[in-house]
Amino acid sequence: MSRYDWMDQALCAQTDPEIFFDGRYNFAEKLCTACPVRQACEAQADLCERGLDQKYRHGLWAGKTPRGRAGTDTAGFYDARDDHIRQLGAAGWDAIAIAEETNCSTRTVWRVLADQRDSFSEAA
Structure with missing residues (x-):
């Protein structure tokens, strides 16, 4: 698909x-x-x-x-998409499936998931 x-x-x-x-x-x-x-x-x-x-x-x-x-504020759209990517990643989905589900590239998926990983390591 x-x-x-x-x-x-x-x-x-x-x-x-x-x-x-x-x-x-x-x-x-x-x-x-x-x-x-x-x-x-x-x-x-x-x-x-x-x-x-x-x-x-x-x-x-x-x-x-x-x-x-x-004049459209797209920040809300991307914030919601990134949250969805993080949820799917936490649920064990692979990057290709996440990209297809969220209508973005696998590169975007890896960027969002890397941001999440970085925020966890900073908290430690």
């Missing part, structure tokens, strides 16, 4: 992609509102656009315009 499998269920994959980039977005926003994978889409947009200024963001993702996404 790929971390991009959710894209097959996206309503935008079943329509003309131009409506998500024409700047008017009316029909596209309606599609996004009804989309069953909107959360995964928003997470992917956050991942792809992390640290980018608004002028470098394009198109409608998860029903949000470039301006709307530029």
